Amino acid sequence: MSLIVQKYGGTSVGDLDRIKGVALRIKRYKDKGHQVVVVVSAMSGETNRLVTMGEEISVGQPNAREMDVLTASGEQVSVALLSMALQDTGIAAKSMLADQVGIKTNSSHGRARIAEIEVEPIRKNLEAGIVSVVAGFQGVDSKGNITTLGRGGSDTSAVALAAALEADECEICTDVDGVYTADPRLVDSARRMETVTFEEMLELASLGSKVLHPRSVEFAGRYQVPLRVLSTFEPGPGTLITTEESNMEQPLVSGIAHARDEAKITVSGVPDIPGIASKILGPVSDADIEVDMIVQNTGVDGLTDFTFTVKRQDYARAVATLEPICKAIKAAGITGDNEIAKVSIVGVGMRSHAGVATKMFDCLAHENVNIQMISTSEIKISVVVAEKYMELAVRALHSEFGLQEGASVAE
């Protein structure tokens, strides 16, 4: 008998029939003798509907505290409905809101961090054989205000609960049947991974493989919560996210990630002096624009070019923000491109293998894909290419690193 925390996302509880399906899925686990704690998101589309109402009624920025009260109502609806459906299948169940569980957070409305979870209320339910149906996404601060954890926060709720309860596994039940070596919509031969390490998952998640919220992966890694991504709708083991040790035969590269909707901005002829990077990026982040890759070449003649990428939707605003800065620091000019994409290879195996980068660059050169920017970390290499080459690059790399169905796992 295991204690399993299961998280069901918005699509999994998207309508009443799906909620009934989830209840039956939970019943199958209970029938096998497992103890189950459930975390639920709002029904799909509901959080957006609520956010839109909040934005429409507000002249300026909606009040953050009230936005949390508003959006938290979405999870309140789904936990009540799922509890009803469970009771109908003969499973004792009880909805639990954040304040009823004791999911304590700080007071950063809209992006609160979990500080502590009380385990007593849920343990009591477990002892009484009751399935706790916990509202994801929401928390409560020390003054009793409702907070929310930000988009994808239900994943974090589930992982944090699993950590607090020392659960045997945390299942993220979603509309895909696992984590793939590349996006199956781009690459026909993409393969579901049996396992992937936390670090790889973290890179894959933050690089646009939107299966899991990066924060939840980080959390799971830190607290060593065995995390599994699997389908709500189909049977199958999904993908287990593990610590590195358990993967004996580590492939060189585990997966190919891509991110469309990127844009790059180059400030050229920048005086190569200390503090110049923050002079450029400071105002950009002050304008709440997220900067992703940053590349600065060694300067020539005291001047350098400074390039970074932003989300495409922020491109125009970022350029507008930079224009006065550009004048102030006497840079030569601003150029940009909003038709680029980022393609990355990810794998803990590349730590101990040289030549992975060369192999990647050769592969792309062979396909005549020009590389515009390069950025590397310990377990990933990202390149920026023209958007039109993105699919080609992903497919070529997927094949180059032997990730296709049927290929030997260890290179």
Next chain:
Amino acid sequence: MSLIVQKYGGTSVGDLDRIKGVALRIKRYKDKGHQVVVVVSAMSGETNRLVTMGEEISVGQPNAREMDVLTASGEQVSVALLSMALQDTGIAAKSMLADQVGIKTNSSHGRARIAEIEVEPIRKNLEAGIVSVVAGFQGVDSKGNITTLGRGGSDTSAVALAAALEADECEICTDVDGVYTADPRLVDSARRMETVTFEEMLELASLGSKVLHPRSVEFAGRYQVPLRVLSTFEPGPGTLITTEESNMEQPLVSGIAHARDEAKITVSGVPDIPGIASKILGPVSDADIEVDMIVQNTGVDGLTDFTFTVKRQDYARAVATLEPICKAIKAAGITGDNEIAKVSIVGVGMRSHAGVATKMFDCLAHENVNIQMISTSEIKISVVVAEKYMELAVRALHSEFGLQEGASVAE
């Protein structure tokens, strides 16, 4: 400077524009220097939508605890939206859910009773100049479970809060501009009353004038909370509900109430022996059917007829429930009529005046309206007539007792 509790119903906060209108209405009170505490219902249609979802997902009766969690989310949405709208008009505001206020109830889910209200959280807001926007309809029991007060419960929330805070007035802001001498849709000359006593209001409310929930009137009467019914959308003083003493010139009859959708059932040839009434009505109330008027005539030859009224929707079920009982007690038979209506005259003035009943019966006889049943209380006389005569009866009585616009108030 007064402390005013204002309650806004579902129609008043029915869409985002109306919520903005309510915010401006509250601002006008604040600008005059009043302290305001607001109680809000769910947006119109929302509670029904949630109840329907709960009923649809449940095979049998939906779990009562979860139904409360589900429906309470409706008020959570409206308090957040109204707080946002208030902040946009420059009014400091804070949404308060039942557990944040401390609206403590018993554990009767779906029809909980308020046991206690903590005033500290709202007083703190008042001292800080913050308008508390309190979720109506909901409460929290001693174990931290969400409860709801039943339909119309927001009125009760508002009155209970006003009593606890010792407010100067409790305003029920709604889509009508006061309490009328009869339903203006039936009687053209119906007149808004300046004042009405709690007792009269209680009879009017329970007799089908659906302006105020009877429980809230009872509560207001008990705790002597000055209660005012007025329009959210139009200016005007509305109707003040007062204690009897303040009405010096008491009219004989204050208003004419009516209730459609009634049905009557007669069990005839019943042995006239002690305990027979409970033998008949016990099984009916066990079947959760509400019985309204009950009439039993003096028996002749040891037999009597026993007649009572129920809601029309419960008619068939009530008859089915009674058939075996009828056999068991050896009654002669059951007859019924589900096309009847109840018409009542209400007025504290009739306490001290004889002849009111005669005047009523004469009036109806003059219009050839046959009276099928009669039931009286200290301040009201109700008659059952065929449904087709209802409008005629209401209009004739309204005129007979001089309630029309321009008539002298005191008879």
